[in-house]
Amino acid sequence: MDIRIFPMAAVLSAAIFFSGCAFSDHYVKDPDGVNSAANVQQDDNESFFLNWQGEKVTPGTAAENNCVFMGCSDSGIWQNFLVDIIAESTASVTVCSEDKVMHISESGTGSTALVRIKEKKDDGVEYAERLVSPVEVYSIYNEEEKQLEYYLSDILLNKVPSSGGDGSVNVPVEYSDYRVSSKAAATFPYQKYFSSYGDFEDYYDMYHKTLGLDSLKNAMRKLDDDGGFNTNVVFLYADRSVGDAKYKFLRAVVTDKKLTIYIQRDCSGNMSGVSKWQLTCTVPGEYLSDVAPDAVHWVIYDDVSQG
Known part of the structure; x- marks a missing residue:
């Protein structure tokens, strides 16, 4: 697989570096009400995340709920999220696939992002939570699949169709x-x-x-x-x-x-x-x-x- 990598700075603006907060990861059964490790203001796309119980998600369902469907054409919702991250403005987005819903939120400081994940499994819906710092989002151009893959640490946040990158080298x-x-x-x-x-x-x-x-x-x-x-x-x-x-x-x-x-x-x-x-x-x-x-x-x- 030919993969080229370039940071989000090359796509939008300058990168955010080095901050001293924490990144946590634990996996538990989905609770009736999700109690996050950080105070996150609820919005429309977060409501979809909170209410999702494992039913199949389609691109149409995602669009109706102001969410991003992973793998679809690059959306204004996703681009606005990236711009807000760079600007250190309060940012949040919900990204969906058929059997997984992920809510990413950043408080506006540029230092910490909370990533909450619900995923449908055979025995129910599982819930994971990660607190990531610094909020340095970068993108990888996947030559084989013709997609830009966006990462925070090792978390795949989203991927969108793309015809090429900017020549950056892994x-x-x-x-x-x-x-x-x-x-x-x-x-x-x-x-x-x-x-x-x-x-x-x-x-x-x-x-x-x-x-x-x-x-x-x-x-x-x-x-x-x-x-x-x-x-x-x-x-x-x-x-x-x-x-x-x-x-x-x-x-x-x-x-x-x-x-x-x-x-x-x-x-x-x-x-x-x-x-x-x-x-x-x-x-x-x-x-x-x-x-x-x-x-x-x-x-x-x-x-x-x-x-």
Whole structure:
């Protein structure tokens, strides 16, 4: 499958980056009345979401209830939602398929979105809820299906027919993360990049005593021994999290002379204390010819399980 990726900024406006709220995900039987994890003002399309009991949804049903039907032609309702997200205005939309209804709402701060999902299953309707931060929506052009697929973190929000993208590139990378001393006095977060092993050695000499970077050094030495620095650049993001976080690489995208790296952070384990991390993405140099070192951005989506 040939998939090209570009952020919503390339479709509409500038992206919203880095915010410090949480992302939760839990799956329970659909309650009689949905009590969300955030206060969401009810509107017409939300009423359809709340009242849906698993009956088949058609494009006509969605339109009658001011909702978006996934996979249909791009609608004004969906475009208005994207514009409101970028403008950090209060935004909400309900997206439907035949057996699933999803309500997405954002309070107007640009920091947090609540995604509530009802899905018809053999034994009834199941309900899921996710609180996502930051509200960074991006789109993927699926060449095979000729569709734009819109995502928030790893949640498919919508997809619409499209004849093409803007030439943005999905970059193949090698991702790793390393836990370092939580007592490190260094200020987090920060970014670095290494275009040679010498660059990394300078970083190691400066930070090892504070952070404890032997595991990262072993990986960088192996990359150098294998000739990796001849054709790759290593980008590093030093992150701080609550408790025992887990990180998942989502994708890396080059568009408009900018590299954006999307990471999902799961803090659903032990929530006591603070942990500090070194996240690395090794990127082939062929994708970076037009990317300046200060045009590299990391989007860290928080993910906290509840219940």
